[in-house]
Each structure stands twice: as C-alpha cells, then as structure tokens.
Amino acid sequence: MNTRKTARNLLIAGGMTLALGLSACSGDTGGSGEGELSGASITVGSKEFTESIVLGYIAAEVLENAGADVTDQTGISGSATVREALVSGEIDLYWEYTGTAWVNYFGHTAEDVPDDLFAAVAEEDAANGVAWLDQANFENSYAIATGRDFAEENGIATLSDMAEYMQQNPDDAGICAASEFINRDDGLPGLEEAYGVKFDPLVEVDLNLVYTQINEGCAFGEVTTTDARNITNDLVVLEDDRGFFVEYAGAVTLRQDVLDEYPAIAELLAPVSEELTNEVMATLNGRVDNDGEDPRDVAEEWLQEQGFID
Incomplete structure (x- = not known):
C-alpha cells in the first residue's frame, strides 16, 4: 500500500x-x-x-x-x-x-x-x-451488531435474544458506542428501556473504531445499517424485533x-x-x-x- x-x-x-x-x-x-x-x-x-x-x-x-x-x-x-x-x-x-x-x-x-x-x-x-x-x-438506521461466531454460538439473532443473553450473562454485556448514540433518546437510553437491559461496561469510542472493537473489547456494538464494515468485519446486525429504532x-x-x-x-x-x-x-x-x-x-x-x- x-x-x-x-x-x-x-x-x-x-x-x-x-x-x-x-x-x-x-x-x-x-x-x-x-x-x-x-x-x-x-x-x-x-x-x-x-x-x-x-x-x-x-x-x-x-x-x-x-x-x-x-x-x-x-x-x-x-x-x-x-x-x-x-x-x-x-x-x-x-x-x-x-x-x-x-x-x-x-x-x-x-x-x-x-x-x-x-x-x-x-x-x-x-x-x-x-x-x-x-x-x-x-x-441508514441505527442497529446493534455482534460477531458472527459469537452470535451463532449463543443463538443471538434479534435484540430480544441479546437481552436474554445479557440477563443470563451479566459479565458479558458490554457495548462499544459513540458519544452521540450514547446520549440520544433514540439511541442507547431508549434502547435499554425498550428491551429492559443495561449495558455494562459501556465503552465510548469513536464511531469509526466500533466495528473493530466488537468481540475485541465489547460483546456488542453500535453500527449503522448501510455501513460496509458490517460485512468486512463479519458482523451480524441484530433484528430490531420490537421496532424500537426510528x-x-x-x-x-x-x-x-x-x-x-x-x-x-x-x-x-x-x-x-x-x-x-x-x-x-x-x-x-x-x-x-x-x-x-x-x-x-x-x-x-x-x-x-x-x-x-x-
């Protein structure tokens, strides 16, 4: 290069x-x-x-x-x-x-x-x-993604699946997200309320770094649906089965x-x-x-x- x-x-x-x-x-x-x-x-x-x-x-x-x-x-x-x-x-x-x-x-x-x-x-x-x-x-909606291997091993395809996994595995419920998503009502606060979850730890990073941090430092991460890095990083975008995201x-x-x-x-x-x-x-x-x-x-x-x- x-x-x-x-x-x-x-x-x-x-x-x-x-x-x-x-x-x-x-x-x-x-x-x-x-x-x-x-x-x-x-x-x-x-x-x-x-x-x-x-x-x-x-x-x-x-x-x-x-x-x-x-x-x-x-x-x-x-x-x-x-x-x-x-x-x-x-x-x-x-x-x-x-x-x-x-x-x-x-x-x-x-x-x-x-x-x-x-x-x-x-x-x-x-x-x-x-x-x-x-x-x-x-x-280009907000979404939550996780690594493909992680999703398949734990049967996680939807955000409800994610919520159930987090309740059963509270030590593995971290998320990487950017500042704006963390503070928006239609972002993390609303997501936690809609699915009855609490992400912990919450790791704030630049949005461009989220994609590589999923499964490196966080089980889950904030992504957007038209981002090609979902594919190149082999991520699974979880279905918003309760229709939270606007x-x-x-x-x-x-x-x-x-x-x-x-x-x-x-x-x-x-x-x-x-x-x-x-x-x-x-x-x-x-x-x-x-x-x-x-x-x-x-x-x-x-x-x-x-x-x-x-």
Missing part, C-alpha cells in the same frame, strides 16, 4: 472530523460557470461520518456541474452542530435523516413516530424555514430561501436521490472505509458512472 493510501486510511479511521473540518473551512470547489445554477454560490455541509461526507460531495459535485460556485464545509462534527450551521446560514444544504430530525430536533419520542415519517418531518420543518427535498431510496431515511435539507432562489437544486438532485439505495450506499461507504479511497473521488466517480455529471 502506498504512503498516500495509508494516510487516507489513518485519516478516515482516526481523525476525519478534525482533518475534514479544518480543510472545509477554506474549501472551494469552484464552478463551471455554465448550466442551471450559473452564478449561484452555495455552501454544502455534512456531518463527520463517512456516509454523510460522501453524500455531501455527491450534492456538491452535482451543483458544481450545473455551474454553481460551491464552498466545501463537509465534516462538521455532530448533528446539532451541522443543523445549527444550516439554520444560521453558515451552510446552505446538507443531507439529513428523518429519524434524527423527528427525535433530536423536534423533540418527539421513538414511540410516537407517524406512519409517513418523511411527510411529517417535512411539514414540521417548513415552519423552521427548512425544506426537505425528495427522500432517497436508502435508510426510520432514518436520507434526504437533502436546505433553507427555504435558498430553494426559492435556486429551484433547480431540487430538479438536479431528485434523480440522484432516486438511485441511492442501501446497496449503493454500502458500496460507496465501503470504498472509503475499507479501501481507503477519498470520499470526494468516490462521489465523483459514481456520479460520472451514472451519467449525472460530465
């Missing part, structure tokens, strides 16, 4: 938030000066984890290809921080998840989720001056004033969202997390392959 690729792997695994956040502060992708968004200046943000960054670059590349002057603010740490950046005008758009908005921003619980969560979220956020573009065809469908969010000024944004991104399935996202995420590719290169190559950009 060459030095550049090694550096990329280290960046992604251990320091993506800092490195991307710093580079984003001055990042400017430029624009072609032609197309539906010629003359537009748009700042694209993202959260700090791989999928959000890839999605941010997908949006940025499409807008730039349409002539916009795009400023890169990908890699902002924490959902609340990137949301505030959008509302305050520091960024103009980023990809968000329905469950995050419903629980974290609007203060609802995981028990009062409507049948059409996307419609409910879009309607409620309209009052905040935030528009939701077409929902994509992928859902739907996390992805969609572009942007301020309504930005959409009013540049309505072509919605038209440009709609066909892209339609092609983004769970399988596609897992593949793109894997190229970054497993293969060490640059997130922007991954986004650009996929868009070119699909014919969305030149």
Whole structure:
C-alpha cells in the first residue's frame, strides 16, 4: 500500500472530523460557470461520518456541474452542530435523516413516530424555514451488531435474544458506542428501556473504531445499517424485533430561501436521490472505509458512472 493510501486510511479511521473540518473551512470547489445554477454560490455541509461526507460531495459535485460556485464545509462534527450551521446560514444544504430530525430536533419520542415519517418531518420543518427535498431510496438506521461466531454460538439473532443473553450473562454485556448514540433518546437510553437491559461496561469510542472493537473489547456494538464494515468485519446486525429504532431515511435539507432562489437544486438532485439505495450506499461507504479511497473521488466517480455529471 502506498504512503498516500495509508494516510487516507489513518485519516478516515482516526481523525476525519478534525482533518475534514479544518480543510472545509477554506474549501472551494469552484464552478463551471455554465448550466442551471450559473452564478449561484452555495455552501454544502455534512456531518463527520463517512456516509454523510460522501453524500455531501455527491450534492456538491452535482451543483458544481450545473455551474454553481460551491464552498466545501463537509465534516462538521455532530448533528446539532451541522443543523445549527444550516439554520444560521453558515451552510446552505446538507443531507439529513428523518429519524434524527423527528427525535433530536423536534423533540418527539421513538414511540410516537407517524406512519409517513418523511411527510411529517417535512411539514414540521417548513415552519423552521427548512425544506426537505425528495427522500432517497436508502435508510441508514441505527442497529446493534455482534460477531458472527459469537452470535451463532449463543443463538443471538434479534435484540430480544441479546437481552436474554445479557440477563443470563451479566459479565458479558458490554457495548462499544459513540458519544452521540450514547446520549440520544433514540439511541442507547431508549434502547435499554425498550428491551429492559443495561449495558455494562459501556465503552465510548469513536464511531469509526466500533466495528473493530466488537468481540475485541465489547460483546456488542453500535453500527449503522448501510455501513460496509458490517460485512468486512463479519458482523451480524441484530433484528430490531420490537421496532424500537426510528426510520432514518436520507434526504437533502436546505433553507427555504435558498430553494426559492435556486429551484433547480431540487430538479438536479431528485434523480440522484432516486438511485441511492442501501446497496449503493454500502458500496460507496465501503470504498472509503475499507479501501481507503477519498470520499470526494468516490462521489465523483459514481456520479460520472451514472451519467449525472460530465
């Protein structure tokens, strides 16, 4: 493996938030000066984890290809921080998840989720001056995983199986999880209440490290459903048989004033969202997390392959 690729792997695994956040502060992708968004200046943000960054670059590349002057603010740490950046005008758009908005921003619980969560979220956020573009065809929900050998040896396939195992084996009930999941109502606190369990020890680690720590330091770990590292680390994603976890469908969010000024944004991104399935996202995420590719290169190559950009 060459030095550049090694550096990329280290960046992604251990320091993506800092490195991307710093580079984003001055990042400017430029624009072609032609197309539906010629003359537009748009700042694209993202959260700090791989999928959000890839999605941010997908949006940025499409807008730039349409002539916009795009400023890169990908890699902002924490959902609340990137949301505030959008509302305050520091960024103009980023990809968000329905469950995050419903629980974290609007203060609802995981028990009062409507049948059409996307419609409910879009309607409620309209009052905040935030528009939701077409929902994509992928859902990146929280989940709990364990090692395949461990799951098969102990007959664990569902979260109820996990709860039963933990009750019978209290000394082997640890979980590795990232800070945000630990503190979210739709994360660890709600999960423990829904399944009547208490994870102990609770090991807080960077989300990028959870996947390798399962069965190394923890019996269980927080994962997300579109992460390719579930496959490469031979993990079993446990079925949420009580339906606790909220739907996390992805969609572009942007301020309504930005959409009013540049309505072509919605038209440009709609066909892209339609092609983004769970399988596609897992593949793109894997190229970054497993293969060490640059997130922007991954986004650009996929868009070119699909014919969305030149």
